[in-house]
Amino acid sequence: MTEEIVIAKDLKKHFLTSRGTVKAVDGINFSVPEGEMLGLVGESGSGKSTVAYTIMGMYRPTAGQILFRGQDISREARKRPKALKKEIQIVFQDPGTSLNPRRSVKQILELPLKVHGLLKNKSGTQQVERLLEMVELPLDYMYKYTEAIGGGEKQMVAIARALATDPSFVVLDEPTSALDVSVQAKIINKLMQLQKDLNLTYLFITHDLSLMRNVATRVAIMYLGKICEVASASEFFRNPVHPYTQMLLSSIPVVSEEEERLKPKKVLSRGEIPSPVNVPPGCSFHLRCPVKKEFCSRDDPEMVKVGEGHVVRCHL
Amino acid sequence: MSEPLLAIENLHVGFDIYGGHLKVLDGVNFAVGKGEKVGLVGETGCGKTTTMKSVMRILPMPPAKVRNGEVFYKGKDLLRVNLRKVRGVKGEGISMIFQDPTAALNPVFTIGRQLMDVVKYSKVAGKGQSGDKIRERAISALKDVAMPDPERILSNYPIQLSGGMRQRICIAMALVTGWELLIADEPTTSLDVTIQDQVLRLLGGLVEEKGNSTILITHSLGIVREWTDRVYVMYAGNMVEAAPTKQLFSHPLHPYTQGLMKAVPKLTGEGMAEGVTGRIPNYLTPPPGCRFHPRCPHVMPICEQERPPFYDVGDAHQVACYLYKE
Numbered sequence: 001m002t003e004e005i006v007i008a009k010d011l012k013k014h015f016l017t018s019r020g021t022v023k024a025v026d027g028i029n030f031s032v033p034e035g036e037m038l039g040l041v042g043e044s045g046s047g048k049s050t051v052a053y054t055i056m057g058m059y060r061p062t063a064g065q066i067l068f069r070g071q072d073i074s075r076e077a078r079k080r081p082k083a084l085k086k087e088i089q090i091v092f093q094d095p096g097t098s099l100n101p102r103r104s105v106k107q108i109l110e111l112p113l114k115v116h117g118l119l120k121n122k123s124g125t126q127q128v129e130r131l132l133e134m135v136e137l138p139l140d141y142m143y144k145y146t147e148a149i150g151g152g153e154k155q156m157v158a159i160a161r162a163l164a165t166d167p168s169f170v171v172l173d174e175p176t177s178a179l180d181v182s183v184q185a186k187i188i189n190k191l192m193q194l195q196k197d198l199n200l201t202y203l204f205i206t207h208d209l210s211l212m213r214n215v216a217t218r219v220a221i222m223y224l225g226k227i228c229e230v231a232s233a234s235e236f237f238r239n240p241v242h243p244y245t246q247m248l249l250s251s252i253p254v255v256s257e258e259e260e261r262l263k264p265k266k267v268l269s270r271g272e273i274p275s276p277v278n279v280p281p282g283c284s285f286h287l288r289c290p291v292k293k294e295f296c297s298r299d300d301p302e303m304v305k306v307g308e309g310h311v312v313r314c315h316l
Numbered sequence: 317m318s319e320p321l322l323a324i325e326n327l328h329v330g331f332d333i334y335g336g337h338l339k340v341l342d343g344v345n346f347a348v349g350k351g352e353k354v355g356l357v358g359e360t361g362c363g364k365t366t367t368m369k370s371v372m373r374i375l376p377m378p379p380a381k382v383r384n385g386e387v388f389y390k391g392k393d394l395l396r397v398n399l400r401k402v403r404g405v406k407g408e409g410i411s412m413i414f415q416d417p418t419a420a421l422n423p424v425f426t427i428g429r430q431l432m433d434v435v436k437y438s439k440v441a442g443k444g445q446s447g448d449k450i451r452e453r454a455i456s457a458l459k460d461v462a463m464p465d466p467e468r469i470l471s472n473y474p475i476q477l478s479g480g481m482r483q484r485i486c487i488a489m490a491l492v493t494g495w496e497l498l499i500a501d502e503p504t505t506s507l508d509v510t511i512q513d514q515v516l517r518l519l520g521g522l523v524e525e526k527g528n529s530t531i532l533i534t535h536s537l538g539i540v541r542e543w544t545d546r547v548y549v550m551y552a553g554n555m556v557e558a559a560p561t562k563q564l565f566s567h568p569l570h571p572y573t574q575g576l577m578k579a580v581p582k583l584t585g586e587g588m589a590e591g592v593t594g595r596i597p598n599y600l601t602p603p604p605g606c607r608f609h610p611r612c613p614h615v616m617p618i619c620e621q622e623r624p625p626f627y628d629v630g631d632a633h634q635v636a637c638y639l640y641k642e
Contacts, residue, residue, distance in 0.1 A: 043508035044479075180359045180535065182592040185579040207508060211581040237583060251513035252583065253538025255565060259583040 003069075005169055005201050006055065007031040011064035011074075013047075013054050023279055024050040026225035027064070029303075032169075037195065037202040039216030039233070041209055041248075047225040048205045052171045055203070056090050068169070086116050089162035093174040095154035099146045105132075105157055106142040112164040131160040135190060152183035156190070163194065172204045176211070188215060209252055210259075213237055218309070221245050224284040231310040241312045244285050283315070319391070320347040321497055321529050322371070322410075327385030329363075329370050331599075332378055338599040340366055342553040342607070344385070345626070348497065348529050355540035355561065356533045357576075358550035361596050364533045365415070367550075368499050370395070372412055373402045389497075411490035415502040417482035421474040427485055428454065428470030431492065438493035457492040461485075462518060480511040484518070491522060498523065501533045516543060537580055541565050546632075549573050552596055552607040558626075559633040569635045571612050606637070614639055 013025040025047045032038045042048045053059050055066055057077030066074045068088065073080060092098035099108055109131050110124045120127060129139055135156040146154055155175060162170055172191070176184040192215060195202060204216055212219055213233060220230045221244065229242040240246050280287055286296040293315065301315045329341040341363050348354050358364050369375045371387050373394065387394045389410065394402055414420040422430060431454045436445075445453075451470075458466035461484040474482055483503060490498060503519065504512040520543065523530050532544055540547055540561065547564050549557040549572065557570040568574045575592035592611055597603055603610050609619040618638055626634040627641055 043510065181537075181579040182359060182575060185581075186593075188581075208581070209509070210583050213583055214581045247510055251509040253536060253542050254583055255537045255541055255577060255580050256582070 003034045004031040005034045005069060006203070007065075007067040008051075008055075009065040009067070011051070011054065011066060012062045013050050013059055014062045023225050025054065025061075026279070028222070028225070028227045030220055030227065030230065032201055032203060034168075034201050035195075035199055036217045037204050037215060039212040039219040040203060040205045040222060041207060041212055041219060042222035043207060045224075046222045048207075048222055049173055051222075052090065052173045052203065052205055055171060056088065057085075082116065086165040087167050088169045088171070089165060089167040090171040090173060091155070091158050091162050091175045094178050095146075095151065095158045096178070098158055099154060099161075101146050104143055104145055105149075108146075108157060109142075109161055109164055112161060116165050118165065127164075131164055134163065134194070135160045150183075151179055152187060155179065155187055159187075159191065159194075163198070166198075167200070169201045169203070172202055174206055175204075177206065177208065184211075191215075209248060210254070221248070224279055226284060226313065228285065228314070229310075229312045231307070235307065235310055239307070239310075241306055241310075242285075242314050243289050243291055247288075247290070283313075320349050320388075321352075321390065322346075322348045322531075323386075323388045324367065324371065325386045325388070327367065327370065327387065328383040329366055329375070329385075330381050330383055332381060336600050337381075339602055340553050340599050341370070342602070343623075344550075344553070344555055346548060346555065348531055350496075351527050351529055352546060353523065353530045353532065353544045355544035355547040356531060356550060357535060357537060357540055357547060359535060359576075359596060362550050363553040364550055365501055368412070368501060368531065368533060371499070372406065372410065373399065409494075409496040410499065411493065411495040411497070412499040413483075413486050413490045413501060413503045415505060417479065417486045418474070420486050421482060423474055425473075426470065427472050427474065427477075431457065431470070431485070431489055434489050435492055453492065457488040458485075460491065460522060461488045463488070480507055480515065483507060483515055487515070487519060487522075496528050498528065498530045499533070500530060502535070503532075504539070505534070505536075512539075537565075537576065549576070552602065553599070554607055554623075555626075555636065556608065557633075557635045557637075559635075560631065563631055563633050567633075569629065569633070569640060570608075570637050571614055571639070572608050575611075575613075 008028060008030050010027050010029060011025055012027050015022040015024055028051065030038065040048050040051065050059065054061050057073070057075065057080055060076045061074045064074065065072055068084065073084060077085060106128050109128045113119050113124055113127060128142055132139055132141060137153060137156055141149065146157065176187055179187065188211070194200060206212060216233050218230065218232050219236045220227050221242065223244050229245050240249055280297070282297040282299055283301050286292045289296065296315060301313050303311045303313050305311050324344055324346040327341050327344040331338040331340060344367055346367065356364050366375065370382060371394065382395055389405060392405065394405065432450050435450045435453050454470065455466045458469055463469055463481065463484055477485065487503070500519065504515050507515060516539065532540065534540060544561050547559060547561050548555050549570065551572050557564065557573050564573070568577050572592065579592065597607060597610065605621050606619045606624050609615045612619065616638055624636045624638050626636050628634055629640055
């Protein structure tokens with residue numbers, strides 16, 4: 001379990017636009033040990049998805065490195081060897097748009113098998129059946145088109161597609177945020193079970209902290225292209241250190257008294273996320289920070305270790 | 317409860333589509349008292365928005381069709397008066413905030429133009445007012461929702477603002493006229509938690525200040541718990557449970573409500589519970605009897621035959637389930 005399957009080193013991804021450089025991801029470091037689930041949490045526009053797409057090779061990083069099992073993969077997907085692409089797969093947020101409406105489920109699931117030459121015989125029926133069984137969908141779904149099936153089931157198809165090539169690392173980009181809570185629970189349970197059965201490693205991207213509490217082994221909080229706190233899931237909720245994390249946690253609406261007690265003291269949130277085109281100088285959070293000091297607007301804080309596997313980017 | 321401000325009685329609404337008639341709302345009963353904050357929760361597609369849109373008379377008809385039922389606002393039946401008069405009633409008292417602020421604002425007009433039009437055509441605030449007065453009123457509405465630099469915002473287009481700001485514009489728009497009942501349809505679903513917290517706090521403050529009634533439609537149980545006095549739980553076009561908020565969260569009775577509560581991920585980190593199995597029924601051929609029976613863990617023979625009525629279980633707690641037929 002100690003081998004770190006994916007490592008990001010000082011990863012940067014900037015986009016050039018007519019109005020300036022958007023620093024979507026600005027120097028982040030993280031690592032995902034094998035068999036773990038790292039949760040990447042942040043508000044919209046904080047760069048979570050850019051991280052995912054860069055790992056997938058949809059973007060080339062501006063600077064920094066991504067290592068996969070020790071091998072440098074910081075380049076575009078088309079320059080990566082096929083065997084590597086087979087190992088890394090992704091599940092997108094909205095299954096309604098990530099699945100082709102003009103292909104049947106069977107065609108959708110066969111494609112990755114064909115591309116990677118994994119088809120055992122001419123018709124992939126058996127293999128597709130096995131994939132459908134894996135996500136507990138009825139076998140006759142094979143001949144259905146995606147518009148005929150519900151949102152949760154579509155996401156199950158998307159998961160089956162990601163697992164078709166037998167990957168070892170799966171990026172889950174908000175896989176349940178387009179779905180209802182009752183469906184979400186089912187999908188998450190399935191994902192957890194698959195992780196155990198197939199020994200998968202997940203990078204789980206979400207904005208839902210209470211979901212993260214229940215699934216992730218470690219959590220990293222992103223704010224404006226930077227990671228501001230990393231900790232193990234239980235430590236994280238017991239002892240949040242960064243003011244932004246405290247603000248996030250205290251903003252979650254909860255459903256029971258016990259949870260209310262777990263939340264940190266109410267930190268009134270204020271202000272908006274600044275535009276990533278002109279990130280404020282110093283600590284990027286200082287404009288909204290309730291406990292900011294004078295030097296926060298000058299110096300960018302360094303990552304500081306505050307406990308076992310718990311690092312935070314704050315002067316305090 | 318004395319005379320309710322808004323009462324929906326036995327409302328049936330359907331949609332005519334190719335292939336049949338979708339029976340969406342199937343006998344909805346709902347009431348809001350004066351000064352009450354009421355929550356309406358349910359899954360996507362269970363008819364929350366349809367209910368409120370029929371109150372506002374903004375459902376596209378056809379295909380929508382009100383088959384039965386009444387909606388009383390201050391004793392007037394909104395479904396029977398003609399559209400012109402409805403507009404008058406709305407101008408006087410009901411405001412609505414829509415789910416997606418990006419879609420609710422017109423992208424080709426400035427915020428000022430849109431906001432001032434609302435004031436101009438409203439019965440109470442705008443009648444015969446001069447342009448300056450209207451502008452002043454719009455600016456003060458923007459100040460109410462804590463917008464920085466309102467003069468500049470008036471000349472901006474929606475695209476120049478962030479999601480949180482746009483939603484606040486929509487709130488300002490709903491609140492700029494004199495209102496007594498505010499219908500907020502998932503006002504914060506498209507926002508981040510910290511921004512959501514801000515918007516809800518702001519809305520709460522404004523409502524408290526004026527002591528008016530609010531209906532909050534949402535699928536987030538957490539928001540309902542923090543925000544409302546009384547909750548209605550809706551499933552597939554039926555109300556299944558109604559109770560004071562505290563009561564509902566300490567003793568959820570209907571199997572559907574219990575399932576929903578269990579499915580919410582908890583901060584205490586006890587793992588994920590199994591959600592409610594199955595999915596919302598097809599409205600073309602809804603299951604007979606209780607519409608929840610195909611997904612219900614406690615299903616009994618009677619559930620498949622007859623629709624359960626509301627049973628009173630004390631403390632203003634009502635539940636539509638045969639399990640509680642004493």
